[in-house]
Amino acid sequence: MDILPPSPDVHSSWPSSRPEAAPSWQAAPNPARRAPRVAILLSTFNGAPWLPAQLDSILAQDWMQWIILWRDDGSTDGSPAIMHAFQSGPGAGRCREIDPGGRHLGITASYQRLLRAAPPASTIAFAEQDDVWLPDKLARGLASLADTGTDGPALYCSRQILVDSSLRPLGLSPAQAERPSLLAALTQNTANGCTVMMNDAARALAASRTPPAAPVAHDWWACLLVLAAGGTVRVDPHPTILHRRHPGTVEATLRGLHRGPDRFMRTFQQNVRQLLALDGVLSATARSDLARIDAALNGRRRDRLRLLRTMSGLQRHRPAENLLFRLRFVAG
Numbered sequence: 001m002d003i004l005p006p007s008p009d010v011h012s013s014w015p016s017s018r019p020e021a022a023p024s025w026q027a028a029p030n031p032a033r034r035a036p037r038v039a040i041l042l043s044t045f046n047g048a049p050w051l052p053a054q055l056d057s058i059l060a061q062d063w064m065q066w067i068i069l070w071r072d073d074g075s076t077d078g079s080p081a082i083m084h085a086f087q088s089g090p091g092a093g094r095c096r097e098i099d100p101g102g103r104h105l106g107i108t109a110s111y112q113r114l115l116r117a118a119p120p121a122s123t124i125a126f127a128e129q130d131d132v133w134l135p136d137k138l139a140r141g142l143a144s145l146a147d148t149g150t151d152g153p154a155l156y157c158s159r160q161i162l163v164d165s166s167l168r169p170l171g172l173s174p175a176q177a178e179r180p181s182l183l184a185a186l187t188q189n190t191a192n193g194c195t196v197m198m199n200d201a202a203r204a205l206a207a208s209r210t211p212p213a214a215p216v217a218h219d220w221w222a223c224l225l226v227l228a229a230g231g232t233v234r235v236d237p238h239p240t241i242l243h244r245r246h247p248g249t250v251e252a253t254l255r256g257l258h259r260g261p262d263r264f265m266r267t268f269q270q271n272v273r274q275l276l277a278l279d280g281v282l283s284a285t286a287r288s289d290l291a292r293i294d295a296a297l298n299g300r301r302r303d304r305l306r307l308l309r310t311m312s313g314l315q316r317h318r319p320a321e322n323l324l325f326r327l328r329f330v331a332g
Helices: 051-059 079-088 107-117 137-147 182-187 200-208 218-228 249-257 261-276 284-297 301-310 319-331
Strands: 038-044 066-072 095-097 123-127 154-158 161-163 169-172 232-236 241-244
Touching (some): 038 051, 038 079, 051 079, 066 079, 066 107, 079 095, 107 218, 123 200, 137 154, 137 232, 154 200, 182 261, 182 284, 200 218, 218 232, 218 261, 261 284, 301 319
Parallel strands (some): 038 066, 066 095
Antiparallel strands (some): 161 169
16 A cells, blocks of 8 residues: 655645744754654544545654554454555554454543553654644644643643545634633543643553543543643644544534533533542642532532632633533533
8 A cells, every 4th residue: 555645735725823823832842852752542443534644644744753553443444454554564663553453442442542552751642543634743742742841741732624524624623722721621622632642641640540431532531630630731723633524523513412411411520520539640729629519519509600600710611602511510
């Protein structure tokens, strides 16, 4: 199989944000620094039509110190064959299969297995089989993580250019707060998994803690863990990938919204309780805030209303979404 460079005009109509709005970590990491090796984690499942483009874009990265760790989650198409061809061809020496012939686990459990297989002292990058990375994706993430200046857990993610199945641009993903708090992250997933990168401390933390049951995905849980441990999360306002929206994606999202507040509140409470159960991980502030939220959830409506009045950080990013969240939270 030929792995060709990505088309140069795939993202030419999407310029970067204004230079004056760029964060300090816009440039790639200084080559004089110790060159970190990135472990790219890729779980495949019936992704044969899109995998070659994703692999092309990884080969075309400005930052070339990477290794791909991949696991197939029970595909019935040619996904494993494509990955094996890449592993013995263009990716030879830096592409390795984890759990060969593994059964279907679901996306969260599959990525958790990949996390636990990642080598120590590595930076992690989650990859999805149907995306296309822009050339500076890894370099921007590494520069952001280096800019945090911390040895504690740190996580990077970014906006995306939304495209259809044929990579025709649809628009940008919604903007998020550039430095989300734990309280805000509890109300919605601010870390888009297809863009997430983590330093080694965050890798070790996420690998050692079992995620909650679905519908909480690996990216949301990793973000919550890092923030609850007193770590840093940064959201890059510059898009770094082309993220496909397949037919039916919007309809599935709308169906999820129409399932009502019960499912949302079960997920919210599940996250709060699972975080509270983490011994020796939570910062003092996180433990105090989570305990207050848990008490309110187990109390009366007026307790939850009082909590929202005194805990202003517990809100979603957009006003309309925040109103809906507050109504669901008070209703319990």
